[in-house]
Amino acid sequence: MNNSFEIKYILKCLELVEARLNWGPSSEWTTYDFEKLSSIIAETTGVTLSITTLKRLWGKIRYNNIPAVTTLNTLAKFAGYDSWREFKQQVSLHPVGNAQPDRRETTVLPPVRKVFPRRWMLGLMGFLPLLLIGYLLLSSNKKPGKPLDPVAFAFSSNKIMSTGVPNSVIFHYNALAAGVADSVFISQSWDTSRKVAVPRQENTWSSIYYAPGYYRAKLMVNKQIVKEHDLMIASDGWLALLEAGPGAPYYFRKTDIEKDSGIAVNKALLAASGIQTLPTPPALRFFNVRDMGDLDNYNFTFETTLKSDFKEGTAACQRIQVLILCKNDVIFIPLCAKGCVGDLSLYAAGTTVNSQAADLSGLGCTPEEWTTLKVMAVNGKMQVWVNGKAAASLTMVHTPTGIVGLQYRFNGTGAIKDTRFTQHGKTIVF
Numbered sequence: 001m002n003n004s005f006e007i008k009y010i011l012k013c014l015e016l017v018e019a020r021l022n023w024g025p026s027s028e029w030t031t032y033d034f035e036k037l038s039s040i041i042a043e044t045t046g047v048t049l050s051i052t053t054l055k056r057l058w059g060k061i062r063y064n065n066i067p068a069v070t071t072l073n074t075l076a077k078f079a080g081y082d083s084w085r086e087f088k089q090q091v092s093l094h095p096v097g098n099a100q101p102d103r104r105e106t107t108v109l110p111p112v113r114k115v116f117p118r119r120w121m122l123g124l125m126g127f128l129p130l131l132l133i134g135y136l137l138l139s140s141n142k143k144p145g146k147p148l149d150p151v152a153f154a155f156s157s158n159k160i161m162s163t164g165v166p167n168s169v170i171f172h173y174n175a176l177a178a179g180v181a182d183s184v185f186i187s188q189s190w191d192t193s194r195k196v197a198v199p200r201q202e203n204t205w206s207s208i209y210y211a212p213g214y215y216r217a218k219l220m221v222n223k224q225i226v227k228e229h230d231l232m233i234a235s236d237g238w239l240a241l242l243e244a245g246p247g248a249p250y251y252f253r254k255t256d257i258e259k260d261s262g263i264a265v266n267k268a269l270l271a272a273s274g275i276q277t278l279p280t281p282p283a284l285r286f287f288n289v290r291d292m293g294d295l296d297n298y299n300f301t302f303e304t305t306l307k308s309d310f311k312e313g314t315a316a317c318q319r320i321q322v323l324i325l326c327k328n329d330v331i332f333i334p335l336c337a338k339g340c341v342g343d344l345s346l347y348a349a350g351t352t353v354n355s356q357a358a359d360l361s362g363l364g365c366t367p368e369e370w371t372t373l374k375v376m377a378v379n380g381k382m383q384v385w386v387n388g389k390a391a392a393s394l395t396m397v398h399t400p401t402g403i404v405g406l407q408y409r410f411n412g413t414g415a416i417k418d419t420r421f422t423q424h425g426k427t428i429v430f
Contacts, residue, residue, distance in 0.1 A: 006066055009088050013072075014057060016079040026058050030345035030354070032321065032332060034060075039243070040078075040191065047074040050280070052314075148221055152177035155219040155227035163236040163290075165212055166248060171205045173198070178221045187218040190328060195220060209233045210248055211241070212289035214404045216328050230327065232404060235289040238263045238430070242275065243283040250275070250282075262417030267310065270413065279313040281412030288430050289325060289405030295423050297326045297349055298400040302375040304419040309368040310412030311337070318367040321409040324375070327401045333375065333384060338364035348382050349396035362391025406430065 018026055021040075023033060034054045042048040053071060056063040067075075072084040081087040154174035161167050175184045178200050185195035186205055195218070198205045209215070212235035219227040240257045242250040250273070257263040265284055267277070275282055302324060311318050317340035324331035332347040341364040344355040353360065365371045365386055374385040380396040408416055419430040 003066060009091065010057070010067070010072070010075075012091055013075050013079050013087060017075065020079065028352075028354075029058070029060075030352075031319070031343065032334075032345060032347075034058075041074065045074050045077045047077075049074055148177065148224055148226055150226045153219060153221075153226045155217075155229065157217060157229070157231060159231075159233070163234040165210055165233060165235070165239070165251075167209050167233050169207055169209060169217075169231065169233075171207070171217065173203055173205070173219050173227075175200050175219065175221065175226075182221050185218075185220040187220060189213075189215040189217070192218060192220065192225075211285070212239060212287045212405065213407075214289070214325060214327050232291075233289065234291070235287045235405065237288065239287040240265055241285050241287075243285060249285075259415065260417060262305075262415065262419065264413075264415035265410075266413050266415070277310070277312065277412055281310055281313060281315045284410040284412065284414050286408040286410075286414065286416060287405065292403050292405070292421070292428065295403045295421055295428065296400050297324065297329065297331060297403050298377055298380045298396065299423060300375075300377050300403065301422040302420075303373070303422075304416055305370050305372050306335075306408065306414065306416045307367055307370050308410045308412065308414045310410075311368070312412075315411040316340075319409075319411060320367060320414070322373060323407040323409070324403060325405045325407055326403050329398055329401050331375070331382070333363075333373065335363050335365055335367065335371065335373070335386065337367060340364070346384070346392050346394065348377075348394055349380075349401075350398035351394045351396055353392060353394050358392075360392055362386055362389060 014026075021037070023029065031051065034051045037054055038049055038051055047070070049071060052061065053067070055061045057067060057071075057075070069084065076082075076084045076087040079087065081090065155171070156173075157169050157171045159167055159169050169188075171186055173184075173186065175198075178184055180200075182200065184198050184200045185192075186198050186207075187195040188207055188209070196205070196207075212233045215231045215233065216228055217231050218225050237254065238257065239254075240252040240263060242252075244250055252265060252269070252273075256269055257265055263286060270277055270282070304322065306320065306322070308318055308320055316337070318337045319340070320335040322333045322335070324333075326349070329349050330347070331349065332345070334344045334346060336344065338361075341361045342355055344360045344363055346353040346360060346363070363384070363386060372385075372387050374388075376383050376385075377396070380400065382394055382396060383390065384392045403421070406419070408414060421428040
């Protein structure tokens with residue numbers, strides 16, 4: 001194998017993946033982004049790539065070997081090809097120019113800056129009219145680039161159950177106004193990269209939601225969103241689950257997790273459930289999603305107490321994330337062991353604060369001991385306290401929206417108690 005060319009193909013494939021995601025520069029991606037990417041790839045390809053593997057591919061972790069064929073095949077499938085072999089056969093690498101050094105700390109070669117020979121450019125100019133004619137023929141039912149009229153489309157849904165998961169949703173749509181050559185998609189949530197192709201001439205499509213949340217489902221024609229509507233999957237109280245890649249997660253019974261004034265999943269419960277914890281602990285999630293009335297994310301006080309005593313294997317940093325779920329928005333608060341505060345990202349309604357550019361050491365704690373977290377927002381200005389000490393602050397930039405619930409993320413074990421929201425003197429206890 002020529003490792004030099006193999007590395008260039010890997011870089012090209014990563015470019016295609018980044019273009020599909022449209023998440024902005026990968027240099028700014030956080031651990032949460034790679035966690036989300038792992039989930040998206042698993043759902044799309046049926047193969048789970050670990051967060052560590054993805055970080056190695058994108059140069060966040062130093063690694064001196066070529067990825068395994070299985071990893072490359074999965075990456076190629078996510079980029080739109082049947083296999084890594086097909087990807088290399090269909091993607092040509094042009095001569096490398098004087099590319100600038102890559103910022104990634106790996107043995108991967110610098111990104112390719114393509115230099116096209118003048119003869120090739122002249123040939124392309126001659127070929128462009130043929131491409132344009134072909135495009136006009138395929139889309140003769142409408143002018144190129146002209147947006148479709150959303151009024152001509154219909155899109156609605158109904159849930160099988162009012163609360164709880166798994167929950168099937170039946171989508172009803174009318175996309176006959178799309179052209180014969182157009183592609184019609186339904187996206188279950190804000191993430192349009194996870195859209196599913198549906199027949200233009202049909203009118204029904206079903207899906208299963210395995211996790212609670214507030215989603216904005218979309219009907220798309222090509223890349224245009226022609227219709228969308230909000231969809232809330234309530235949790236029916238506290239829910240604890242273990243993520244297990246695509247498909248159904250592992251759900252815990254409520255009677256096994258309810259503890260005093262909160263909930264907990266401990267080592268004994270994992271062992272009794274036959275869950276392996278080493279070398280990589282399972283991704284534990286707590287949810288509570290429901291109608292919160294007029295509670296909004298620009299003015300509220302949130303308080304909770306939590307802990308996680310699992311720090312074996314790859315969980316040495318004892319990372320915890322607390323998500324305040326909003327209508328099509330989120331507040332993301334990370335906590336971890338004090339020695340791991342160098343890789344944190346705090347996010348709230350359009351504003352991100354990274355530990356690379358700000359002091360987030362206040363978000364470090366001793367997770368195996370009960371830790372108090374308090375978040376207060378006043379007119380969009382948010383402050384975070386950990387164990388009574390000011391830890392971080394930021395100003396939100398998105399439009400204010402309603403709060404619909406909570407999600408906690410642990411590795412291995414986790415416990416929470418004394419959780420509540422307060423707004424305008426009214427307290428909502430979980």
